[in-house]
Amino acid sequence: MLYAVLCYNSEETVFSWTKEQDAKVMADLAQVQQRWTHKLGPTARLMPTSAATTLRKGDTPLVIDGPFAETKEQLLGFYLINGEDLEDVLTFCRELGAVNPGGAYEIRPLHFFNNGVLPAEAVAAPDRVSERA
């Protein structure tokens, strides 16, 4: 069974850490991840929300600077994409939105990425995994 673990914290606090504090936390986390390597898939650290862009879906999808801030919708899934630039990723999101209306896509560049080791079969019911966000 595959699980996603989503990490939440106060961004203002985390980005107030000194370089040394930040490096220490990342090193400690890496040690935990090391113990779980055989079970871990992609691991990522996102850039701050100031680097985020949101595509609000609709007949004419709206590009909004900043993170997704609504509370009436919930996180239903995610993609990792190796895009050329923001426009490239927005194009991908517009195409997704055209066939799956409602909600929004928040686009956040990555600070850190580790590919992990997961085989696709690890998910319980592969046929049913589809984009519903």
Added chain:
Amino acid sequence: MSDLAWIEAAITSARPQAVGALLRYFRDLDTAEEAFQEACLRALRTWPDRGPPRDAASWLIMVGRNSALDGKRKTSRLTELPPEETISDVDDVETPMAERLDGAHYRDDILRLMFICCHPDLPATQQIALALRIVSGLSVKQIARVFLVGEAAMEQRITRAKARIAKADVAFETPGPVERSQRLAAVAYMVYLVFTEGYTAGFETAEARAPLCDEAIRLSRLLLRLFQTEPEIMGLASLLLLQNARAAARFDAQGAAVLLEDQDRGLWDDEAIGEGLALLDKAMRHNRPGPYQVQAAIAATHARAETFEETDWAGIEQLYATLEVMTPSPVVTLNRAVAVGKARGPADALAMIEPLAEPLDGYFYWHGARGAFLLQLGRDAEARVAFDRAIALANTAAEAAHIRSQIDRLSAEAGPRPSPLGASGTDHGHP
């Protein structure tokens, strides 16, 4: 990370919002700062046992406000307000407080707090010192260390600067859109100054001043969270990140400045570059270019080049030409000329900087660049005169040493000509 470190980080990040709100409430900076101090003391007492509140800034505002009012009541022999232990109930107090803060006040409070440090009567260094004290919450001792002066002298400077702004009229009403954008521009420039004060330091002071660069980046991210759709604020944050990404490569083990062309690009901070490029990408989609975006684009062009030889000099020249139109200055023209020298050769570059003799006669980089162009053109005698003048004007030993190395090449009189090195080639304050 220890609890105490976490609390300190939470207080640091809540500070601009909390002091900004307390300033609006008390309309007096000293009272606001004292109230905040008191709230921090109580936080250090209660948070370790009770755990940090969900919204640290709201807690600090609430407790700070009550403690200051409490103090006033005590002096006027009125009843005390209840202690903070009874008001820290999340549902009753923090929720409505946080909701009130979520409104427009939140943004304007922080902007106002930063804006009062930008008083035009204050010289740049005092604006920076004041911002570090009031907005960032650095201690006088830390700030004194950054500016390499004694603690007492810095204390005096900050006290004087505070007295100056206390007399100034600060509007506490919610600003209109025009005033808000003027404030934002002044504050953005102040953040830029904080950064350059840290970035242009020589090796001897670079370590002491590095916190200025980090602090400026933190403030630029804060501004961007408050003004998410402002392309120039994206440009500012991008510029600072891209410049600072080179920090580890800028000095060698002996402390000599390493020229951009000689820097080990493997030492550049890829994370910072990635974030800087992402922000610039966002900014450029707005099609509202401004000086910070253009400077960020120049820094980005350097960051994208795998090697110095692969640098897109024609692109950089165009960007400097754009910057020249937006913010005309002889220094920008000089930087453009350096790019011209790379893209089209030394003759064009020299022609471009000769008219700047008058405004830049006392400027190290002008003589250095001119000498390098002359050297490339084989006008050795003139080059030597220009280099001698540059050495006389050098601000640091490293700058002088760099020019001397070119004179040495001149004396050798053989081998291939070195490429011209000027303002942008030396990786000083400008991108």
